[in-house]
Structures are given as structure tokens and as C-alpha cells.
Amino acid sequence: MKFNPKSKTSTIFLLIGSFAVVSLILWNTNSFFKTFKEEERLKMEIWATAQSEFLQSSENVELGNLHLRVFQNNTSTPMILINKDSSIRVNNIPKEKVTDSVYIQKKLKQFQSENTPISIDQQGEHLATLYYGNSDVLNKLKYYPIALLLIIFLFGTVIYFLFKTNKSSEQNKLWAGMAKETAHQIGTPLSSLLGWNELLKTEHINPDITKEIEKDIDRLQTITERFSKIGSLPKLDKLDIVDETEKAYAYLKKRSSKLIHFSFVSKIESVPVLLNSSLYNWTIENLVKNGIDAMRGKGSIAIEIVPDGKFVNILIADTGSGIPKSSYTTIFNPGVTTKKRGWGLGLSLVKRIVEEYHNGKIKVLSSGKEGTIMQISLKVAV
Structure with a gap:
């Protein structure tokens, strides 16, 4: 299959365009955040100037005074004012916390980390120090880029899986x-x-x-039938799983090396299961051949059929070199193989036949230096 250069180019342009848009949004958000923060700083400086004038004015100040209006209009920015006599005045901080010295000290440290304190001076005399924090709006805006990145990440993940599924x-x-x-x-x-x-x-x-x-001609006809059924929904018949497994096993035993010891054990005489005989035989053949390859042509292959409630388990054991535990699930993915040669399609087809066509399960039950045991679980037909 040839790769389409136009498709590759359009994908690159799409990725570059997406990156440019995201970068522009983040840059714009960061600029807006800085501007908003500067405006809050300016507002606090105006408040500090008003406070300086207020401290220098007479004690009998009318409520309509411009200075008091400036104080009253600040309803969003939390602040702590420490006068030169160490008295404290707070604004936009919970009333119940005003007398809590530990809380106030904690807030002072937080405000210092968020904004540089403003020194209130008049004619060279230090009157007070203003500590202020970020308003609720500014705090929410601070997390906006993170939320935006998360949304973009989720969107990209969805697009990736759509492309992957389509491929x-x-x-x-x-x-x-x-x-x-x-x-x-x-x-x-x-x-x-x-x-x-x-x-x-x-x-x-x-x-x-x-x-x-x-x-052998019959075998070739069976193989032809298997290949012709790939991609289409096969017909399932109620068949005896013990008999079908034994027939597939016997054929392989007769055509395998004498250096391999075969054994077949069933803990139940017969179990009816909905099967497609041709595809199920293919499954057994793939698993047995994989075991033979793992043993390098010398060792033991054993099949055991065990009832398990509403299911029946078919265990295929070999004495090969084993599968790494990290590959227990990935071994069934297309293209994954532990062999030096091979396309890695055998176990992928086996998984599809067992799970998609027969509604069963297949897994690596155990594996180590002593060998590997593969387990197929199929539902017993009523």
C-alpha cells in the first residue's frame, strides 16, 4: 500500500496550524492576565494614595469624602494594611478571621508571594504598608490556560483515536x-x-x-475455507468442544516431529459449545505451532479441557522459553511477535476468532522458564 504524500502534507499543515492557534490563545491569555494584574496593582496604588491622604486629613471626615469612596469601592481585592503603630486594618477578608493572628500572618506571606507590598509614605514619613492578594477573578483567570490545555489535550486524544480507529x-x-x-x-x-x-x-x-x-488436500480446502471467512461473520454450530479439540490436535500430532511429546486430557466427556469448526481448528493449530516454535522443535505440548461453571476452559501448555510478563496483553496485538521471523498475525487472528466470533476469552494464564500456558474460555451452549 503506497502512502499518499498529499495526505501527509495536509496532516503536517493541520498540526502546524493547530499548534499556532493554541500558541496564540495561550499568549493572548497570558497577556490579558498580565494586563489585568497591572490594573489591580494600579487600583491598589490609588487606594494607597487615598489612604495616605486620609491619614493626613482631619479626623472629622464626611462619609462623602472621595477618599472613603475609594475605600468602599474595593470589594474584590483582599488586603491587609499595617499602620506604623502596628495596628491592622483588613478588607475583603472574612470577619471571623480578623482576630486570628496565625491566619493573618499566613495571609501576609501569601500576599507577599503574589504581589509586592506598597509602602504608604507622606512627605518622607512612613505611614503604613499595604499587602494585597489576587482577586477571585484573577485567581480563576490564572487557571484558565491549564483548563484550556486540558481541553486541547482531550480533543487531541479523541482525534488521535479516531485516526487510529480509521487506520x-x-x-x-x-x-x-x-x-x-x-x-x-x-x-x-x-x-x-x-x-x-x-x-x-x-x-x-x-x-x-x-x-x-x-x-492434505482436505487440509488445504479447510485452509481455503478459513481465509474465505475472514472479514465476514461465520456460522456457529452446536458442537462438542472435546471432540473438535481432539480432532485438531490429532492432525497436528501426526505431522509434527517425533521429538515432541503430545498429551490430551479432558476432565469432562463432552461439552456442547457454539463453534465454527474451521476457525476453531485454526485457533488450536496456531497455539500449538506457537508452542512448538517456542520449544525449538523439542519438548512437550499438552492440552487440557476443564469445566468452569457456565464456561469451559481449554488450556494449551508448552515447555518453551516463555513470554515476558510485560507482553501478556501486547502479544495479541497485530505485528507483535517474539520470533525472529514472522509477521505477528497468528495470535492476533486467534484473539479475533475467540473473542469477536465466539464471544469467548483468551489470555496468557502463566509463563516462565518452565513454559507457557494459554487459556481459551468459551461459554457452554444451553
Whole structure:
């Protein structure tokens, strides 16, 4: 599949454009925050000037005085005024906290960290020091860029998963198309093989040879059927899981190395399960072959069928080198393989057959130096 250069270019431009827009918003927000903070500073300086005038004026000041109006109009910025006689005046701070010295000291430190205190002087004489903090509006505005970044991050995550899902869907369609085409291409030589085998029977060749050829032809037909079913919903029949597993196992046993010891145990005589025989046999074949590869052609393969309430578990154990614990889940992802050669599609197909087509579960039950145990869980048919 060729990559479209135009698609790549448009994606790059989209990413650059998105980054530029986000940077512009953050810069604008930061500028607005600084401007707002400067305006609050200016307001506090005006308040300090009014306070200086007030302290220098006569004690009998009318309520309509401009200085008092300035004081009364400040309803948002918290402040603490410490006069030269160490008396304290607070504004926009809870009344119940005014007499709490520990709280006041804590607020003084907080205000100092947020804004530089303003010294109130008149004619060279120090009258008071004004400590003020950020208003509620400014505090909320301070967290706005963080909220904006979080929203952008969530939006980007959604876009990423949409692209990923779309790409995965396209890949699935591609693999399904390739599988169906492979099945179609195999059909022609299979027909010829059937004809040649019938011709061999007329040549008085050992019947055991032609029987084995027939078995392999049947196997090729089964493989063709498997590939043709990829991408479409298979038909499920009520079949005996013990019988189906044993048949698939027996075929592999006969065609595997004599250095491999095979064993089959079932703790129940028969269990009806909704199965597609061809795809289930493919699953067993993949898992057994993976075990053989892990043992490098020498060791033991064991299958055990165990009832588990409304489910039946099929355990496939080998004595191979094992799977790292960190790969227990990723091993089923397309393209992931522990082999030096291979496309990493076998276990991915197995997972899809078990979980999507048969509504079952498959997992690495355990793995270590002594080997690996894979577990398939299927629901018992009523």
C-alpha cells in the first residue's frame, strides 16, 4: 500500500496550524492576565494614595469624602494594611478571621508571594504598608490556560483515536481482502490436485499414499475455507468442544516431529459449545505451532479441557522459553511477535476468532522458564 504524500502534507499543515492557534490563545491569555494584574496593582496604588491622604486629613471626615469612596469601592481585592503603630486594618477578608493572628500572618506571606507590598509614605514619613492578594477573578483567570490545555489535550486524544480507529479499520479491510483473494487463488490448483490424485489411484499406487494425499488436500480446502471467512461473520454450530479439540490436535500430532511429546486430557466427556469448526481448528493449530516454535522443535505440548461453571476452559501448555510478563496483553496485538521471523498475525487472528466470533476469552494464564500456558474460555451452549 503506497502512502499518499498529499495526505501527509495536509496532516503536517493541520498540526502546524493547530499548534499556532493554541500558541496564540495561550499568549493572548497570558497577556490579558498580565494586563489585568497591572490594573489591580494600579487600583491598589490609588487606594494607597487615598489612604495616605486620609491619614493626613482631619479626623472629622464626611462619609462623602472621595477618599472613603475609594475605600468602599474595593470589594474584590483582599488586603491587609499595617499602620506604623502596628495596628491592622483588613478588607475583603472574612470577619471571623480578623482576630486570628496565625491566619493573618499566613495571609501576609501569601500576599507577599503574589504581589509586592506598597509602602504608604507622606512627605518622607512612613505611614503604613499595604499587602494585597489576587482577586477571585484573577485567581480563576490564572487557571484558565491549564483548563484550556486540558481541553486541547482531550480533543487531541479523541482525534488521535479516531485516526487510529480509521487506520485500523482500513488495515482490517486490506487483510480481509488479501485473505479472500488468497482463498480464491488456492482454489484452482486444489481442483487440479484432486484430479491428479484420482489419476494416481488408477495407477495401482499404494492406497495409503493416496489417502494421505487426500488428507492434505482436505487440509488445504479447510485452509481455503478459513481465509474465505475472514472479514465476514461465520456460522456457529452446536458442537462438542472435546471432540473438535481432539480432532485438531490429532492432525497436528501426526505431522509434527517425533521429538515432541503430545498429551490430551479432558476432565469432562463432552461439552456442547457454539463453534465454527474451521476457525476453531485454526485457533488450536496456531497455539500449538506457537508452542512448538517456542520449544525449538523439542519438548512437550499438552492440552487440557476443564469445566468452569457456565464456561469451559481449554488450556494449551508448552515447555518453551516463555513470554515476558510485560507482553501478556501486547502479544495479541497485530505485528507483535517474539520470533525472529514472522509477521505477528497468528495470535492476533486467534484473539479475533475467540473473542469477536465466539464471544469467548483468551489470555496468557502463566509463563516462565518452565513454559507457557494459554487459556481459551468459551461459554457452554444451553
